[in-house]
């Protein structure tokens with residue numbers, strides 16, 4: 092529905108003339124991310140509801156988008172957080188999420204991060220190697236506290252995804268290999284009072300469009316949980332990870348609630364129905380509810396090739412350069428139309444290329460890069476001396492707040508001072 096900020100059934104779309112109006116309302120310069128907080132809230136509520144009223148937990152993967160307005164909105168709808176750094180942990184706590192609703196993952200946590208996580212009393216620090224077990228135990232003794240931990244198990248499963256978003260195969264740096272799980276439990280038991288093993292977790296990778304590969308990895312985790320309980324140990328939760336895909340234009344993905352219902356059924360079937368279930372979605376809660384608006388700064392026509400140069404680059408949205416990802420790009424104020432243009436950014440890298448898109452002729456003044464709510468701003472950099480982009484938070488069909496770009500001068504000063 093061009094020209095209209097659509098929030099029908101919460102499946103919001105930021106598009107068309109409404110986006111142009113929002114751009115004027117926000118008073119920010121491009122490139123600028125626009126987010127639909129109502130869409131994000133609705134998506135979260137739907138998933139939280141599918142998990143039911145028990146102490147199951149949707150732990151939003153903050154890495155997907157760490158903006159306070161977004162984390163607070165997600166928390167308001169009943170989700171907790173999955174964090175992978177001290178910085179993300181402070182954002183989650185600062186957004187009002189209770190420590191017991193936060194899990195912390197990461198293969199190279201620093202002592203400072205571990206200490207903070209222990210002292211805050213998180214639901215669990217997810218242990219990613221046998222070696223890390225003794226490290227966390229030592230930190231727990233050093234701070235005079237007991238660390239709540241879970242084993243992050245690498246399920247040894249290949250998924251059909253770009254190598255950079257597949258995490259659950261045997262050669263990945265993430266998690267404890269199945270063959271090392273017995274040794275991991277022994278290390279946990281040796282740590283005595285320093286550690287309390289409360290859960291097991293896994294994360295097989297991202298961009299899953301159907302629940303099957305997710306459930307395959309979840310079954311491996313259930314086996315690990317059952318074996319631990321059979322040995323007489325107590326567990327509070329299993330955490331099947333995130334990875335629910337979204338539609339970037341190549342076809343729909345099953346909604347997160349379908350994954351949640353299938354996960355609950357599996358837990359029951361596996362005889363673990365009294366354990367709490369934790370899910371760690373990132374992309375699925377925010378991806379479709381963000382748009383990157385860019386200005387067309389120029390064009391080049393050479394033979395049969397047409398290039399459209401925009402003021403957003405791979406430093407603002409790196410997914411195409413990093414993963415070969417394709418985002419739909421459309422004129423801001425008109426429907427897509429022939430001819431096709433090769434859309435490129437200002438960064439001095441051949442990889443700064445968003446692919447071919449139907450932008451019409453003459454070129455529009457602005458374009459919208461769709462489905463940029465996840466792993467967009469959170470992966471942005473200042474490469475080439477470019478300022479971080481602006482962010483605009485929309486709700487009730489209008490602008491709620493805006494974070495303007497810090498501009499390039501802060502970068503210039505830091506580099507001159509270096």
Ligand SMILES: Cc1ncc(COP(=O)(O)O)c(C=O)c1O
Pocket residue numbers: 152155173196258294296297298332333334335371372373374375
């Ligand atoms: C441990 C962990 N949990 C959750 C996520 C979120 O994944 P997604 O955004 O695909 O749901 C990731 C993504 O990298 C992850 O590494």
